[in-house]
Amino acid sequence: MDQQGQNGLLTTYREGWRNRSILGLTISLLLVSFYIVLYWEHKVQEQLGVAPFTAFSEAVGLRNRWYLYGFLYSVAMIGGAVYYLRRHGNSRYNRFRITVNVAIQIALGFTLPFIMPLFGGDELYFSYFWPLKYDYLYPQTLADVPLYFALYTVVGSLLAAPVLAVLYGKRWYCSWVCGCGGLANTFGDPWRHLTSKSTKSWRFEHLSIHLVLLIAIATTFLIGLDWLIGSDHPTFHRIISGDDWKDWSIKSFYGFAVGSILAGVIGTGLYPVFGPRVWCRNFCPMAAVLGWVQKVGRYRIKVKPGMCISCGNCSTYCEMGIDVRSYAQADQSFTRASCVGCGMCAHMCPRGVLKLENSWDRPEDKQRQRLSVVDF
Amino acid sequence: MRIVIIGNGVAGMEAALAVREREPSWEISLISEESDHFFSRTALMWVFSGQMSHRDIEPLERDAYARLGLRRVRARATGIDAAKRLVLMAGGLEPVPYDRLLIASGSRPRSGPWTGTDARGVGYFVTLQDLAWYESEVHGGSSRAGGPPRPDAHLPASAADSPYGFREVAAERRGRLAQRPAVIGGGLIGIEAVEVAVTAGLRPRFFIREEWFWPIALDPRESQWIADRMGHHGVDVHLEHEVEMLEADSDGNVAAVRTNEGRYEADCVVIAIGVVPNTSWLAGSAIELDERGGIVVDESLTTSAADVFAAGDCASVRWFDGSQRPEQLWYTARDQGRVAGRRLLGDSPRYERGAWYNSAKLMDIEYTTAGLVNWNLDGEQSWFFEEHGSVRSTTRVVVQQDRVVGFNMLGRRWDHSVLIGWIEEQRSLAWVLTHLNDAAFDTEFVPPLRIPGA
Ligand SMILES: Cc1cc2nc3c(=O)[nH]c(=O)nc-3n(C[C@H](O)[C@H](O)[C@H](O)COP(=O)(O)OP(=O)(O)OC[C@H]3O[C@@H](n4cnc5c(N)ncnc54)[C@H](O)[C@@H]3O)c2cc1C
Ligand code: SF4
Ligand code: SF4
Numbered sequence: 116m117d118q119q120g121q122n123g124l125l126t127t128y129r130e131g132w133r134n135r136s137i138l139g140l141t142i143s144l145l146l147v148s149f150y151i152v153l154y155w156e157h158k159v160q161e162q163l164g165v166a167p168f169t170a171f172s173e174a175v176g177l178r179n180r181w182y183l184y185g186f187l188y189s190v191a192m193i194g195g196a197v198y199y200l201r202r203h204g205n206s207r208y209n210r211f212r213i214t215v216n217v218a219i220q221i222a223l224g225f226t227l228p229f230i231m232p233l234f235g236g237d238e239l240y241f242s243y244f245w246p247l248k249y250d251y252l253y254p255q256t257l258a259d260v261p262l263y264f265a266l267y268t269v270v271g272s273l274l275a276a277p278v279l280a281v282l283y284g285k286r287w288y289c290s291w292v293c294g295c296g297g298l299a300n301t302f303g304d305p306w307r308h309l310t311s312k313s314t315k316s317w318r319f320e321h322l323s324i325h326l327v328l329l330i331a332i333a334t335t336f337l338i339g340l341d342w343l344i345g346s347d348h349p350t351f352h353r354i355i356s357g358d359d360w361k362d363w364s365i366k367s368f369y370g371f372a373v374g375s376i377l378a379g380v381i382g383t384g385l386y387p388v389f390g391p392r393v394w395c396r397n398f399c400p401m402a403a404v405l406g407w408v409q410k411v412g413r414y415r416i417k418v419k420p421g422m423c424i425s426c427g428n429c430s431t432y433c434e435m436g437i438d439v440r441s442y443a444q445a446d447q448s449f450t451r452a453s454c455v456g457c458g459m460c461a462h463m464c465p466r467g468v469l470k471l472e473n474s475w476d477r478p479e480d481k482q483r484q485r486l487s488v489v490d491f
Numbered sequence: 492m493r494i495v496i497i498g499n500g501v502a503g504m505e506a507a508l509a510v511r512e513r514e515p516s517w518e519i520s521l522i523s524e525e526s527d528h529f530f531s532r533t534a535l536m537w538v539f540s541g542q543m544s545h546r547d548i549e550p551l552e553r554d555a556y557a558r559l560g561l562r563r564v565r566a567r568a569t570g571i572d573a574a575k576r577l578v579l580m581a582g583g584l585e586p587v588p589y590d591r592l593l594i595a596s597g598s599r600p601r602s603g604p605w606t607g608t609d610a611r612g613v614g615y616f617v618t619l620q621d622l623a624w625y626e627s628e629v630h631g632g633s634s635r636a637g638g639p640p641r642p643d644a645h646l647p648a649s650a651a652d653s654p655y656g657f658r659e660v661a662a663e664r665r666g667r668l669a670q671r672p673a674v675i676g677g678g679l680i681g682i683e684a685v686e687v688a689v690t691a692g693l694r695p696r697f698f699i700r701e702e703w704f705w706p707i708a709l710d711p712r713e714s715q716w717i718a719d720r721m722g723h724h725g726v727d728v729h730l731e732h733e734v735e736m737l738e739a740d741s742d743g744n745v746a747a748v749r750t751n752e753g754r755y756e757a758d759c760v761v762i763a764i765g766v767v768p769n770t771s772w773l774a775g776s777a778i779e780l781d782e783r784g785g786i787v788v789d790e791s792l793t794t795s796a797a798d799v800f801a802a803g804d805c806a807s808v809r810w811f812d813g814s815q816r817p818e819q820l821w822y823t824a825r826d827q828g829r830v831a832g833r834r835l836l837g838d839s840p841r842y843e844r845g846a847w848y849n850s851a852k853l854m855d856i857e858y859t860t861a862g863l864v865n866w867n868l869d870g871e872q873s874w875f876f877e878e879h880g881s882v883r884s885t886t887r888v889v890v891q892q893d894r895v896v897g898f899n900m901l902g903r904r905w906d907h908s909v910l911i912g913w914i915e916e917q918r919s920l921a922w923v924l925t926h927l928n929d930a931a932f933d934t935e936f937v938p939p940l941r942i943p944g945a
Binding site for chain 2: 420425
């Protein structure tokens with residue numbers, strides 16, 4: 116049966132492992148260790164003489180540790196999806212969204228990249244775009260991949276992604292397609308209430324996400340420049356894209372700081388501490404771009420006037436730390452750049468106050484009201 | 492200008508914010524016996540189950556008082572000296588002087604008229620202290636969400652008749668948590684008290700005096716569906732049971748509920764037979780109360796005393812049907828608080844109550860109502876449709892002289908503002924049925940309601 120909204124009461128704060136308890140922090144520690152060993156396996160090998168992930172993946176026929184990671188990632192998403200759907204699957208939006216997202220991960224995030232090399236092709240990810248997949252717009256990458264994929268990436272990153280975000284909000288990507296968002300919404304779901312709603316965290320988000328975007332654009336630009344003139348300027352080339360880790364080139368630094376530390380170790384390892392969207396909310400450059408686009412597009416959360424009882428379920432379960440309640444109490448329909456359209460605020464609301472929609476026709480948005488929390 | 496507000500609930504807080512927004516330098520004091528921080532009373536049930544923490548149900552960040560320069564007095568007011576413009580305080584505290592005063596002291600639970608209600612293990616579900624008590628009976632304490640803020644802060648000042656006093660816990664005395672709770676009173680607070688007990692894995696009894704659950708809002712068909720859901724979740728619904736007394740064991744812990752139908756064992760009893768204006772502390776002051784205890788106010792929320800206003804659950808206001816009584820709702824308290832804020836500023840706004848609407852969640856079924864439902868109007872007729880399919884819902888449209896006057900909807904989401912618009916435009920039933928989906932507020936991908944023949 117399709118029901119509206121949350122089915123039965125949750126016991127979130129009565130479950131130790133879902134909160135910042137010893138158990139929760141232990142889970143976080145394990146995740147962080149997992150990522151550190153995964154990313155810096157060569158260091159582990161120097162110390163212990165074994166490369167655990169590489170050895171294991173070769174033993175089970177997964178070629179290298181990144182396929183093993185992709186496999187574990189998919190398994191974590193499937194397990195998390197079962198957990199999520201048992202709680203929230205009574206709503207169609209949740210059911211469709213999670214099913215599509217998991218299917219895309221299995222097909223485009225794991226199976227296709229694994230199979231393509233068997234047929235002599237490259238390992239290509241159709242579900243990621245620049246600037247999230249930062250190297251996909253590097254000229255060298257575009258020159259190396261098949262022409263159709265280069266076109267797919269350029270059109271997808273620069274045209275299709277923003278246009279879809281104008282029409283449907285960034286959710287088309289962040290909550291239906293993206294693997295990072297998919298993991299957050301499945302495996303990370305038990306911790307979604309931990310995302311901070313404080314004004315401080317909002318300020319931090321503004322600063323950090325735009326900083327990373329700036330760095331992403333600058334890095335891409337410099338690498339493009341290097342591709343054009345690098346052969347004439349060896350020092351410039353070494354600084355920009357010397358591939359050796361020890362060189363700390365701009366290119367490898369971006370991969371290290373953003374790709375490994377922010378997206379992996381912090382972004383996923385700290386789910387049980389800061390909630391599941393640490394990366395998406397604070398650092399993802401793609402989210403920053405799509406967020407801007409979303410602000411001028413059709414997507415919004417519509418608020419039913421005068422019906423909100425200020426209970427706070429929407430804000431508590433917003434994984435992006437948006438204080439949805441402050442808009443609902445002010446009878447103010449809204450679009451926030453960070454909103455990934457997961458739909459959980461509308462799902463949790465016990466009074467059916469909120470509705471995600473795509474619409475140009477929204478006269479009441481113009482009469483903006485005072486938000487008691489935000490506007491002072 | 493010294494503004495004093497008695498009550499840190501939604502009415503008091505909205506008024507304080509409205510004043511602060513325009514007058515950055517006025518002195519604003521909020522007196523509250525119950526809590527340090529403004530919180531949403533509507534959300535007690537989720538703290539109980541563990542769905543939210545105490546922080547989560549506070550709409551403002553905790554530094555808001557400091558940031559906005561709102562002074563707090565955490566103590567009990569015991570009366571008002573309108574001639575000297577003083578709020579009298581319990582616990583030997585200095586009286587608080589005011590230039591303009593707002594009373595927003597909310598509701599208190601209606602106490603049970605039976606013998607035995609003073610047994611240990613008998614309580615209510617209205618205040619933060621009630622929540623702490625009920626959690627202790629059922630869970631043995633609060634969740635990781637933490638207990639109520641500073642439980643000890645006001646105790647010395649609390650009077651015996653305060654609704655904000657802490658209660659002794661039968662479970663502690665007995666050395667065993669409640670296993671068979673009972674809830675008396677078939678209304679919204681009652682069903683919430685039942686649902687949280689279900690979530691805690693118990694099988695509560697639900698004593699309801701009427702023929703069916705919540706007759707002021709539902710008809711028997713609608714109510715039956717809710718009762719079925721309760722039964723499905725393991726609630727023993729006892730309809731047409733008139734409670735006669737509560738029995739205690741030799742140690743003073745509650746042991747049973749006795750009704751006209753028999754004796755039922757119970758080791759924790761929640762009385763939820765309604766709320767009354769929390770104004771007994773005003774007895775003997777110059778403030779006029781109505782027969783229900785509500786503070787009588789005019790359309791600008793002014794009481795019988797000069798520069799004293801009242802808003803929220805404690806105020807007896809003029810309804811759209813002309814009657815004068817309190818409105819015990821969150822959104823009316825919010826709206827009255829905003830109007831009262833402008834009164835405190837010296838404006839003369841009017842509080843105008845529009846059409847009736849409300850929503851609720853009854854176990855896992857969502858409910859929306861708008862207009863005149865269950866008012867027994869002359870010649871009213873109901874159009875009723877029950878949807879069985881991938882979505883289950885009921886739709887009831889009340890019609891009087893071929894004009895639609897009310898809607899009662901279960902199982903789907905509706906935009907009440909659109910429904911009210913149709914009532915005001917005096918639409919016919921046929922028109923409304925063909926346009927019904929324009930008011931749909933369902934989440935995306937939910938198939939629209941299809942009415943055969945419409
Ligand atoms: C369990 C429950 C569920 C509810 N659910 C809903 C719902 O779903 N929808 C809805 O519309 N409404 C609901 N309500 C009703 C709603 O909560 C109230 O209408 C609303 O909170 C009233 O706000 P208020 O500001 O008037 O008073 P309150 O929030 O009750 O605030 C009263 C304030 O006055 C202070 N105070 C009182 N007396 C004194 C004194 N003598 N000295 C000092 N301070 C004093 C208290 O400390 C408190 O701060 C629910 C109520 C309960 C109990
Ligand atoms: S505002 Fe709602 S839809 Fe947007 S991210 Fe938060 S919970 Fe999800
Ligand atoms: S919008 Fe809904 S969930 Fe959010 S505070 Fe209001 S009633 Fe609660």
